[in-house]
Amino acid sequence: MGLLDWPGKSADALGLPEHMAVHHMLDVAAVADRLIEPFGFDWPLRDALVLLVGLHDLGKISDSFRRMLREGVPQAFRHWELTEVLLFELDHILGERLGGAPWHRQTLYAAIAGHHGRPPKRATGGLVCPGRRPREYRLALQAVGSGLDDARKAMENLCAFWPDASLEGLSDDRAVAALSWWLPGFCTAADWVGSNTRWFGPRAPESALSAYLAESKEIAVNAVTEAGLAAGTARDANLFDFTLRPMQAACAQVALAEGPMLAVIEDETGAGKTEAALILAQRMLLAGKGRGLFFALPTMATADAMFRRAAGSVGRLFDRHTTLTLAHGRAGLSVDFRDLVNDGPRGEEDATCTDWLAENRRRALLADVGVGTIDQALLSVLPVRFQALRHFGLSSKILIVDEVHELGEPYIGAELEALLRMHRAAGGSAILLTATLPLAQRERLLAIYGGRSDSPAYPALTVAGAASPTALPQATGPRRSVGVQRLSCADEAVDLLAESAQQGAACVWVRNAVDDAIAAVEMLHARGVSARLLHARFALCDRKRTEAEVLARVGKDGQGREGFVLVGTQVLESSLDLDFDVMVSDLAPMAALIQRAGRLWRHMDLRPATSRPVPAPVLHVVSSDPAQVVDARWLHGTLDRGAWVYPVADQWRTADVLFRAGRIDAPEGLRALIEAVHGLEAAPVPEALVEAEARAEGQGAAERGHAAQNIVDLAAGYRAGGQANDDARYPTRLGEAQRVLVLARKEAGALRPWAEGTGAEAWSLSEVSARIGRLDALPLPDPSAPEIAAVTREWPDWKRAEYRLCPVAEDGAICTGLRYDAERGLIFHDES
Incomplete structure (x- = not known):
């Protein structure tokens, strides 16, 4: 031998x-x-x-x-x-x-x-x-x-x-x-x-x-x-050729901390925080604080949008072609990502992506620059298979977490803190971007890197360990203050939108629940308003088609915006760069409303006040009167399903503070509004809401406890603390489980994907998700039916167990109580 x-x-x-x-x-x-x-x-x-x-x-x-x-x-x-x-x-x-x-x-x-x-x-x-x-x-x-x-x-x-x-x-x-x-x-x-x-x-x-x-x-x-794994050397080259805004200039000058570093960028929506973070990250790369970047976004839609933005600038970061990947479950369906992989770089300063990196989504974090959902990063602190590979991939990166205020819920907030602790232990640095971060949450995050700050300055650039945050000018932007007016019911919202559209205004109504959004569109159609609809319960092909239309009409460079009306859900808060003249929103917590208002009178350089069809920006909020609270169902008479989405105490405080203020002054007034609702000194709620608030606090404590049980024990080491569980067993977010339906249409006696085309991509574009509790209560199509089995027999076992193939009849029917419409999405009959 x-x-x-x-x-x-x-x-x-x-x-x-x-x-x-x-x-x-x-x-x-x-x-x-x-x-x-x-x-x-x-x-x-x-x-x-x-x-x-x-x-x-x-x-x-x-x-x-x-x-x-x-x-x-x-x-x-x-x-x-x-x-x-x-x-x-x-x-x-x-x-x-x-x-x-x-x-x-x-x-x-x-x-x-x-x-x-x-x-x-x-x-x-x-x-x-x-x-x-x-x-x-x-x-x-x-x-x-x-x-x-x-x-x-x-x-x-x-x-x-x-x-x-x-x-x-x-x-x-x-x-x-x-x-x-x-x-x-x-x-x-x-x-x-x-x-x-x-x-x-x-x-x-x-x-x-x-x-x-x-x-x-x-x-x-x-x-x-x-x-695509060869390390490049960071280049000291200008990333942008425009005049820097105050936050961007601050990031170009602020002193860097010794060793692993955490910076928090707080500024209003549309202030150029992404570019500011890139400027700071480049300086950190030059200082040896990382050998790449990973942008972590709250949703796939925001990740796709960030990928498009990053592709135009990150190629200048290194002295060779920068490798760039998109990391989320639907990355293969991104046209921008596929073009990058297939076409390669067009010039010396363009990013590229190798076939090897693109072959496997787990490799995405190994590229010089990755863009993905925060979930891809959070999996590095959960006991799942290849958790350590994700940790290794991130360890050499400057971690840039965008919309960090959306990660304040107890479970995902605890995961974020664990991620930063593990990242720092590996010598990693991070930049956090936010428009509406409560001071208490900022304090917890800064403490992980040995920093603290109770300064209420806003906008602010805070570096952990620095003596004080860098305060920036608080000059109000060209859109001035946003007024706030209460609407007492959905009918008033419909009246306002119909009248505004007739005047040529681009209008939007942001609803808290999908079913309410569908109902709103039906109400507007009954008034003769040709409103479009966008929410998360569309097949992916239809959602992408609608997003493209919406961007073409009311995006930054949109055309034909006059009289356009859109009804959507939370997907509008941060995923798309949209600009509306008139906005209606269901009552939501203060941070969410500020985010939504960021899509109102957004691009003032392209559309100055004199060109708008209405005299001033106003956020119209559909809400019950906060002065009239009889019981814990205070909001339910005004908002239907949308009243259940957020904690009622946060809802009430938002209504009480915002309607008394009557306006949102950005940026100088944002900190006070956020702290009045989400801060430690928030006012007490009416007696009728005390029990509901206590239940919500108990639920939050339970969720943090759940997170603590799920997060790997860094001190225990890999053998004792690591596992190889399925990702679904250790979710990155809590919430009711979702079931995926794969929609099909009958053609020539066989089932074809709902989306145009054939093959795996068309079937992926035909998927739509909804809460498993609602779907499993319905008589969904029998998976053993011959026409269904003919398609699913090629699926892997896990997919046959978790997904359901659903033929859609010509009238949209899927089964009793459920139908699908390309313009409305997935509709539950009994509640539509």
Whole structure:
């Protein structure tokens, strides 16, 4: 027997050679040696980590793995579980070569063994009691069998290639625990590149291992570059050619903190916070505080919009083509992202995306710049599969969280705090963007980076650890104050919108609930107003079509806006850059109303006040009278389902404060409005609402407790704290579960996607979601019906279990109580 008698991967085809385990280990070590360069580890530790990554597949040098590969015999122990056991068994070799505390070595062994997205969990003991090996440990060594001696030889050979490797510099338990979360993701990335036959396939088996490694290192240089993982150098070049606004100028000048840094940018909607963050992030890159960026947005729609904006500027960040990815569940349906992947960069300063990065959504966080939903980042602190890969991807990035005020709910707020703690522990820096952040929430976030500030200045740029925030000029913008008027019922809203549209105004009504939005459109149509509708309960193809139409009419450069009327839900708060002359909104908490008002008289440089069909911007709010509170259902008589969406105490305080103020003064008045509702000194609610507020507070405490149970324990290290659960088991957000319906239409006796076209993309564009409780109460189409089964038989098991294929009749009927309309979305009959 010898080292080249142990296969690591099957032959690609009959008659072709196998890829030997030791060769694969050297391939991955060569990639790791290249990938680790920009991370700044001291040289002995750097070599130690590369060596350990090279040993990641030591368990493939085992009788059980070879039998599985060549004969199909199932394994009682997976090869990565055997890797950990072999590292324990041969620790006397590594201990002599690497040094360091036994517990620290054991922690890192588990980290590199867990490179398949999960930590080893078998009761195989470890280094604590080397003389008392548990039964599973002995069984694992039996599975290794005759491979033990060659595994030792492989280890000795790899140790000889990195003779200066040492763990002696690791003396802090917390630092080792933090490293154990980073190392599995680093190992996974190196393994994925090193396993790709495009670069690393079987080579001459007669080569000496030293010659093989030298060749692998040469190949790794090209592989890492072609994969899109080669580190570039930040460029000190102008990102924008326009005159900087006050916040942008402040970000260009503010002093940077030492070490990992957190900055909070607070400014009104439309003030150019994204560009300000990019200016600051570029300075942080130049200062060595990161080697890339990740933009985390609240929704897929906001992520898509940010991707379009980022694509035009981030290409100037580095001294080579910047790799840019879109990271969310529907990224493959983004035309902008597909164009970037397929067409490549058009000029030297354009971003690009490699095929390797685009192949797998888990790789998206490895690009120089990623844009995605906050959920992709939050999965790095939940015990799900490949959590450590996400953490590794983010660790080298400056994390830019946009619309951070939307992450203030207890569960997701606790996750955000955990994300920042873990990011800081890995040496990461962050920038938070917000228009309406309560001071108490800002204080909690600053504290994670050792900062604090109770300054009420607004707009403000706050750097954790700085003496005080950078206060900016509070000059009111060209739209001046926004007036506030109460409407007592939906009928008054319809009257106002009909009259305003007739005057040529571009109008919008933002409703809290989808069913209420559908009802509003029906009311407007009955008045002869041709209103459009946009909410989250449309098939994706219809939503994208409507969004494109809305942007073309009332977007920044929209045409034909005169008399246009849109009814929508919360999707309008932040996802689309829209500009309306007249706005109606259901009562919502203060932060949400301020966000909605940001779409009113928005682009004053393009449409000055004199060109508007109404004399002044006014936010009309449909609400009950806050002075007339009889019981906890105070709002239900005015708003239907929309009265249930937000905590009633926040609703009442918003109405009380806002109607007494009679206007929203931006930016100077925003802080006081936010604190009056969401701050620690908010006024007490009427007696009739006290019990409801107490229930809401209890629910919030329960949600924070739920988050605390779900979030990984950073101090416990990867082996004890990591898991490999399904993402659905550990959601990034709480709320009633959703079911996905895949809509179909009958054509030529068969079912075709609701969306135009054929194939997987058309079926994906035909999906629509709704609350599972409402859908499962209806007699949805029988999945065993022949015409449905003919389509779903190709689906994976998980999709057949969770999704429902639903044919839509010509009249829109899906089943009793449910229908679909391309202009209205998914409609529940009994409540439409």
